[in-house]
Amino acid sequence: MVETRKLQGQSGSGASALFQLLRDGNPRTRAELATVTGLARSTIAQRIGSLIDLGFVTPVGDAASTGGRPSSQFSLNHSARLIIGADLGASHISLAITDLAARPLAEVRANMDITDGPEKVLSFILDRSTELLESLGRSLDDVLAIGLGLPGPVEHATGLPINPPIMPGWDRFDVSGWLRNRVDVPVLVDNDVNVMALGARSLAFATVDDLLFMKVATGIGAGVISNGELLRGAQGIAGDIGHVQVARAAGIACRCGSTGCLEAVASGPAIASALARAGLDVDTPEQVVELVKAGNVEAIQAVRQAGRDIGDVLTTCVSLINPSVIVLGGSMALAGEHLIAGVREVVYTRSMPLATEHLSIVQSGTNDRAGVIGASILALSHVLSPESIDAMVA
C-alpha cells in the first residue's frame, strides 16, 4: 500500500495533535480541544500540562486578568524557544534568530568565504548567533534547533555535503555533529535551493502546494515543493537541473566535467564569459547585472537568452510536475525583467495549454530572507513533528 508507512509514522500519541492544532496561534479552551480531537477531558488536561511544562503552551484569556481560578484558554507560546536559521552562499552568510512560527526576531547578513572551510565558517555562525541572541536578551540555551542551507549537494539521510564543487574542505564534513558538540540541539542541513523554496513558499505562497524555486546565480538549481512537501528524490538530489543538456550549449565545457549543460550557457559566470569574449569589459556576474541595469543591449540580450535556455529546461519540468508557481531567484534574477521574460517566452509558448493556464512565473521578491526563513522552517518541521513532540512529552 502506498499510504501505509507514512500513516503509521504519523500516528502521534495525542500531545502532538494538540500541538499541531495550536500552531495556528488561536487560543482554545480544554473543551474546544476535546471536541476537535475526540480525546477525553482528563487526557487533554494532562497533555496540555506537559506542553506547558515544556514551555510550548501558555495559559491565556479571561482568567489571566482576574488572577483567580486557573486560566481556561491555551495557546502556543511562539517565542518559548528559538531557532537559528542560516543560509550560506559562496561569499556571504545570512543568519536569523526566529520564533517557532519561523518569524525572524533578529537578523544579520555578513560577508564570509565558504572556502575558509567548515570549522571557521561554523564558528563564525555560532559567534554571530550568540550576539544576535544577546541582543534579544536570550542565549544559546533558548535554542531548540538549528537549520542550515549549504551551497552544494547535501545527502538527505545524513546531512553531509557530498563533493560540493564550490566548497573545498567541506566534502562529507559532519556539519550537524560539529554544531551539536557545541550546542546540544538537532541540526538540520539541506542545500540552499531547497531551503529557499521552503522560505519563498512560506513568505509569499503559503497556500500554494506545487511550487518550483529556480536559483540562477554562480550555479543553477531548483527546489521543488510538490503536494505541500519538499521533493527530495531517492538520493536527495532532486532539483539538480543545472547540468541538463540544452541545444545551445552543445560542445561547451561545463565546470562539472561534461559539456552542453544549462549552467555552461545560462549561469552568471557563463554569461559574463560570453560577454567578455564578445569584447565587453566584464568579469563577474555582478558586473553583468550592472551592465543590464545600465541598459547595455548586449548584456540585456545575453540575459534574455539565458532566460530562454532556462525556459527550455523548465518546459519539461512544467509538464512533469505541473507546478502552479515558478519563482526565479538568485543573483541573476536581480537583473530586472530580462531573465524572467526569456523564461516566460519559452515556457508559455512550448508547454501544453492546460499546464500553463494557471501557471505563474514570478521573480523572487524575498531573495535574502527566503534562505534564512527556509532554514528555520527546515529545522522547525523536524523538531515540531508529531514524533519529536511526542518524544519530548513522553
Add this chain to the structure above:
Amino acid sequence: MVETRKLQGQSGSGASALFQLLRDGNPRTRAELATVTGLARSTIAQRIGSLIDLGFVTPVGDAASTGGRPSSQFSLNHSARLIIGADLGASHISLAITDLAARPLAEVRANMDITDGPEKVLSFILDRSTELLESLGRSLDDVLAIGLGLPGPVEHATGLPINPPIMPGWDRFDVSGWLRNRVDVPVLVDNDVNVMALGARSLAFATVDDLLFMKVATGIGAGVISNGELLRGAQGIAGDIGHVQVARAAGIACRCGSTGCLEAVASGPAIASALARAGLDVDTPEQVVELVKAGNVEAIQAVRQAGRDIGDVLTTCVSLINPSVIVLGGSMALAGEHLIAGVREVVYTRSMPLATEHLSIVQSGTNDRAGVIGASILALSHVLSPESIDAMVA
C-alpha cells in the same frame, strides 16, 4: 508551515490507527495494540468492536480453536469487502475484483472500443464485474469502492476526463456519478498512467518510494511516485510529458496541434508512420512490434531511436525528481529490449553520475495487471484512509 495542514488532516480518532496497524495482516492482541498505539485497553476494546461490526477485523488465534473464552487476537479480514479495479485502454478493458490488500480474486480482459462512449463502456464494466463477483459467490453489495484508470487526462479534484483526445463523448462526463447511481460506493478515477505507476510499484517495487512509470503506446505519458505518493501537480496533470519538445521532432506535426513533440516521433503510431514512409508494409504499432520480433533491422533501429528520444526527455526528469526506478510499459515496451536500450543509452550517458548511480531502468513485467491492481489501490487508498475509516466507525 509546510507540514501543518497534512498532519492535521491525518490526526485520525484512533480506529484508523488500529486499522492501519492491522493492514500488514499480522494478528495482534489487545495488549499489543495498546502498547503500540498508547491507547487505553478500554478504548482499544471499543474500537476493535466497531471494526469487527464493520466486518474489517476478525478474531483469530488460539481461542478460536478452543471455542471457549473470547478470542485474544485480531487481524484484518482482507476479503470482508471487495474492490472493482478497471483499466481502460483505447480498445480493451482489464477488470479485476480484488480484496482489501489489492490482491486480484477474479480477472477478465476484454476487447472494447472506448469510442463507444461512456454509457456503453461503463455498463459493460458493471456487467462483467457482476459476472466476476458471481463467480466468487459474491455480489455488488460486497463492493466497497471502484477504481478506474482512463486513457486520457483526468481532473484530479473532480475525476472528470478533460478533453481526452482518444475518447470522443467522454469530455467532462461524470463517470463517478454515473457509476454511483448504480452502485452506491465511492468511485475513484485517474488517468491510466498514474494507475499503472501505483500498480507497478505495488507488484514489483513495494519498497521503492521514488518511481517513474513511462507508458509508450498510442500515446506517451508518465506516472510519478515521489516520496511514496502519486505526484499529481497543481491541476492533476503531472506526468504529461508526451508533448515535450525534442530536437529530432522539430517541425513534425503532432496530433495535439503543436509540432516537435516527443509523441510525434516516439509513439507507436509515429514509428509505424515513419516505417511506412520508408517503404515498409506497416500500418499499426502492433505490426511494428511484430517486425521487431521478426528481426527487421529498420524496425529495430526505429524503435531504438524512439528509445533515445524518450531518454532525451527522461534525462531532465531524472535530474528533476531523482527516481531510483524507471519502469517502461505500454505496448511499445513489448518490442524486446530495443526501446529500453535506447532509453538507457541516453539517460546513463547524459545524466549526472550521482543521479544514475543507483537508478534502475526496467521493463514492466506486469503490463496487464499493473493497471487493474493500480486502479484497486487508487480506490483502497481513498476508502481505507484514516478519515474514511474514522467516518465509518463514528
